[in-house]
Amino acid sequence: MSDATADESTTHTPRSGWEEVTTQLRRNSTSRWGMYIVLFIIVVAIWAFVDGVVLDYYFAERFWYSPITAPPGSRGLLPPVGITNEYGTGTWAHPLGTDHRGRDILVRLVYGSRIAIQIGIVATGVGATLGTIIGAVSGYYGGWIDDVLQRTVETFYAIPFIVLMIAIMSAFGRGLWIAIVGVSVITTPIFARLIRSEVLSVREEEYIEAAKAAGVRDRNIIRRHVIPNSLAPVLVQATLQIGVNILIVAALSFLGFGAQPPTPSWGAMLAQSRTYMLPDPWFSVWPGLAILVTVVGFNLVGDGLRDAFDPRLND
Amino acid sequence: MSLPRYVARRLGQSVFTLLGVVTITFLLVNAAPGDPVRIFIGPSADASAIAAMRAQFGLDQPIHIRYIKYLMNVVQGDLGQSINYRVPVTQKILERLPATLLLVASSFTFAIITAVPIGVLSAQRRNQLSDHVFRIFGLIGVSTPSFWIGLLLIIILTYHLGLLPATGLVMPWAPPSAVDHATTRLDVLYQSGIHLIMPTLTLGTLQMAAIMRIERSSMLEVLNQEYVSLARAFGVSERTILRKHAFRNAQLPVLTVIGLNLTTALGGSVLTETVFSINGIGTLIITGVNARDYPLVLGTTLFYASLFVIGVLITDILYAYLDPRISYGDES
Numbered sequence: 001m002s003d004a005t006a007d008e009s010t011t012h013t014p015r016s017g018w019e020e021v022t023t024q025l026r027r028n029s030t031s032r033w034g035m036y037i038v039l040f041i042i043v044v045a046i047w048a049f050v051d052g053v054v055l056d057y058y059f060a061e062r063f064w065y066s067p068i069t070a071p072p073g074s075r076g077l078l079p080p081v082g083i084t085n086e087y088g089t090g091t092w093a094h095p096l097g098t099d100h101r102g103r104d105i106l107v108r109l110v111y112g113s114r115i116a117i118q119i120g121i122v123a124t125g126v127g128a129t130l131g132t133i134i135g136a137v138s139g140y141y142g143g144w145i146d147d148v149l150q151r152t153v154e155t156f157y158a159i160p161f162i163v164l165m166i167a168i169m170s171a172f173g174r175g176l177w178i179a180i181v182g183v184s185v186i187t188t189p190i191f192a193r194l195i196r197s198e199v200l201s202v203r204e205e206e207y208i209e210a211a212k213a214a215g216v217r218d219r220n221i222i223r224r225h226v227i228p229n230s231l232a233p234v235l236v237q238a239t240l241q242i243g244v245n246i247l248i249v250a251a252l253s254f255l256g257f258g259a260q261p262p263t264p265s266w267g268a269m270l271a272q273s274r275t276y277m278l279p280d281p282w283f284s285v286w287p288g289l290a291i292l293v294t295v296v297g298f299n300l301v302g303d304g305l306r307d308a309f310d311p312r313l314n315d
Numbered sequence: 316m317s318l319p320r321y322v323a324r325r326l327g328q329s330v331f332t333l334l335g336v337v338t339i340t341f342l343l344v345n346a347a348p349g350d351p352v353r354i355f356i357g358p359s360a361d362a363s364a365i366a367a368m369r370a371q372f373g374l375d376q377p378i379h380i381r382y383i384k385y386l387m388n389v390v391q392g393d394l395g396q397s398i399n400y401r402v403p404v405t406q407k408i409l410e411r412l413p414a415t416l417l418l419v420a421s422s423f424t425f426a427i428i429t430a431v432p433i434g435v436l437s438a439q440r441r442n443q444l445s446d447h448v449f450r451i452f453g454l455i456g457v458s459t460p461s462f463w464i465g466l467l468l469i470i471i472l473t474y475h476l477g478l479l480p481a482t483g484l485v486m487p488w489a490p491p492s493a494v495d496h497a498t499t500r501l502d503v504l505y506q507s508g509i510h511l512i513m514p515t516l517t518l519g520t521l522q523m524a525a526i527m528r529i530e531r532s533s534m535l536e537v538l539n540q541e542y543v544s545l546a547r548a549f550g551v552s553e554r555t556i557l558r559k560h561a562f563r564n565a566q567l568p569v570l571t572v573i574g575l576n577l578t579t580a581l582g583g584s585v586l587t588e589t590v591f592s593i594n595g596i597g598t599l600i601i602t603g604v605n606a607r608d609y610p611l612v613l614g615t616t617l618f619y620a621s622l623f624v625i626g627v628l629i630t631d632i633l634y635a636y637l638d639p640r641i642s643y644g645d646e647s
Contacts, residue, residue: 151328155335158620158627160582163600167616170604171343243458250460251586255601270463281470288463295458303454 024308031304037297045117048110060107077280078102085280096286099269100276105283108264109290115176115258115265116294119249120242123183128238130184131191136222136230138192139199150196153189161186161248162255169257176259179252183245194237198230205229232309239302243295250291266291318635325631329624336620337389337613341382344609385613394614399606404614408596414484415595418587419580421511422519427573430523434530434569439557441535449527456524461583465517465590472513482592485510518587522576529572533565540564567634574630578623 025031051059079090080097090097096105138149156164168182202208203226211221252258253267261268269287276283369375373384388395394404437449473481487507491497494506537543538561546556585597592598596615603611 151331151335154328154332155339157578158332158336158623159340159616160578160585160619160623162582162585163616163619166585166600166604167340167343167612170607170612171346247458247460251462254460254462254586255589267460270460270466274466277466277470278474281474284463284466284470288460288466291463292455292459296454299454299458 021305021308025301025304028304028307031300031307034297034300034302034304037293038301041113041294041297042117044110045113048114049118052111052114060111077276077283079280080105080282083282097280097282099283100272105269105286108269109266109286111264112266112269112287112290113294115253115263116246116249116291119176119180119183120246120298123180124187124238124242124245126180126184127187128191128234128241131188131193132195132227132234134188135192135195136199136227139196140203140218140222140226146196149192153192156186156189157193162251165248165252166255166257169252174257174260176263179249179258183248186248187241187245190241191234191237194233195227195230198233199226202226202229236302236306236309239298239305243298243302246291246295246298318632321635322632325628329628332624333617333621334386336617337386338382340613340616341385344612345378345381389617394617395610397603397608397611397614399602399608399611404610407599407611408614408618411594411596411599413486414593415581415584415588415597417484417486417511418514418518418584418593418595419577421515422517422522423573423577423580425515425519426522426526426576430526431530431569434527435534435557435562437527437531438534438538439553450531453524453528453531456520457528459520461517461521462586462590464520465513465587468513468516469590479509479513481513483510484514484591484593484595514587514591514593517590518580518583521583522580525576525579526569526572530565530569533568534561537561537565567637570630570634570637574627577626581619581622 025035051057077085077100078087078094078098079085081090081092081095083090083097094104094106096109098104099108134149134153138146159167164186165179165182168185169178172178172181208221208225211225216224249258249265250267250270253265254271256268256271258267259265266287270284273280273284273287366375373381376384385395392405394408396402397404397407400407433449437446440446468479469481472479485494485503485507487504489503489507491499491503494503497503497506538556543556543560546560547553551560584595585600587593588595588597589601596618600612600615600619602608603615
């Protein structure tokens with residue numbers, strides 16, 4: 001494979017770093033699968049968003065959301081296709097079965113993807129951007145600015161994410177947007193620390209010295225030279241962090257701190273399923289699988305990106 | 316900088332970090348809407364009772380006075396009175412501490428003793444079938460919500476196979492009379508063991524997968540170094556290279572990851588304790604939040620942070636001790 005790459009770069013016009021990375025990503029079969037998964041989940045999430053926000057649940061209600069009438073006081077759980085419980089055998093009308101209120105689980109999974117992706121991508125994006133700026137400033141200037149920022153970062157690091165999120169959400173309320181703000185806050189220090197260490201090494205490069213000697217202002221040096229040259233690890237970390245943040249949000253929803261019912265979220269579905277684990281274990285299986293597959297997707301892409309940026313360990 | 320000076324400096328930084336933790340959590344908890352006293356005595360209580368209780372917990376004073384008072388008390392090891400339990404927060408934490416420590420210690424032990432050999436093996440057999448299997452396992456391990464693993468374990472091992480109990484923990488040092496189905500010390504140990512298996516797997520899988528992944532890549536990194544090629548060129552056996560040259564040098568990044576994973580594990584204990592209804596510090600903090608018991612929330616958060624800070628301090632010192640190349644923290 002390395003031979004082929006060498007051939008191409010000599011016979012064709014040289015490719016930019018980004019083209020190199022995307023080519024590497026496409027070649028690596030596992031990260032290709034990761035990209036398929038991520039794209040699929042994002043499309044599903046966008047679809048849920050459009051249907052939910054723009055079309056006011058037109059499709060969800062018309063085609064999928066057909067609650068069975070559960071006898072009062074009983075569980076409303078219809079089993080998935082191929083499984084039988086006292087309500088009957090699962091049908092293709094509800095391929096994954098229904099939950100305790102007779103709501104189609106597949107529909108709820110689809111709408112749950114919106115929450116997961118929204119928090120995962122928005123919060124990681126905000127956190128990565130803020131962290132990059134803070135870390136770059138901190139690493140570039142050093143001195144007391146660096147000390148103050150580093151101690152602040154360490155403080156946030158010291159409190160377990162879940163505990164910090166619980167504290168934030170108990171202070172400001174439970175819900176989607178507070179979760180997004182909270183996850184952004186806990187994501188920021190990770191990137192601040194990461195980019196700072198990158199900047200510390202970039203700072204010593206000769207081209208920075210040259211830029212300084214040429215009288216380029218600090219702000220422009222940071223923006224034009226320092227940040228772009230430290231960006232590769234940020235991109236890798238951001239992709240992996242989306243997965244981590246989806247897990248954190250699921251955990252918070254599981255504990256009852258995430259998006260509040262009736263908004264479907266995967267973690268909350270798992271919490272609801274706890275009551276029915278004995279008679280209807282499949283109810284606990286689906287949301288967990290959804291989380292697992294989504295996070296695996298982002299991790300595969302992240303791992304692939306890392307290999308693409310750092311070809312030494314390529315397989 | 317000498318090692319003792321480095322330790323002193325890191326200690327100073329840790330105190331700073333803890334001060335930051337107190338400040339952040341204090342501000343957060345005090346920004347919370349809802350009057351803890353009202354929630355505690357209920358909406359029907361009369362004004363004088365509420366005023367009396369406010370005075371009792373010092374809630375009638377302005378926020379900066381409360382902050383300074385809280386700091387002074389924390390320095391003296393007093394985390395205040397729990398509003399909900401009406402006992403000192405420290406007492407409540409110490410009461411719940413053994414369960415959490417047992418859980419975290421056992422899952423860390425499980426994670427390290429399984430992940431390190433598997434990671435080494437995986438690197439050694441790079442791209443062979445076993446490596447692929449281990450890597451897939453590692454990927455799934457870091458991608459699975461721990462509480463879901465807990466739920467699945469309960470469904471399979473408790474509900475379907477009836478093998479293991481699904482709730483609570485038994486301390487191995489508990490008196491036999493206090494433990495169900497136990498008459499001797501051996502019974503207690505047995506009960507403790509079977510109660511610990513599922514929570515350990517639940518909390519430990521993520522740590523195990525994370526350590527395994529870093530162990531593998533760290534080993535590969537070292538095996539790519541020139542001195543390893545040199546050793547190979549000199550005909551040193553692959554076994555000796557692995558044992559004497561590669562393994563030791565590969566452990567530094569692993570150590571860092573283990574240290575940082577301590578905070579994930581402590582956070583994860585909240586979830587694991589919830590899934591298995593364990594009376595630990597994790598469930599204590601959830602109770603505190605739901606009851607707006609702010610001294611309890613502050614105290615447990617601070618306690619969690621201290622455990623983490625101590626853990627990282629120990630790994631940092633170990634790191635400096637193990638790697639003579641590190642100039643202790645001049646560029647921290």
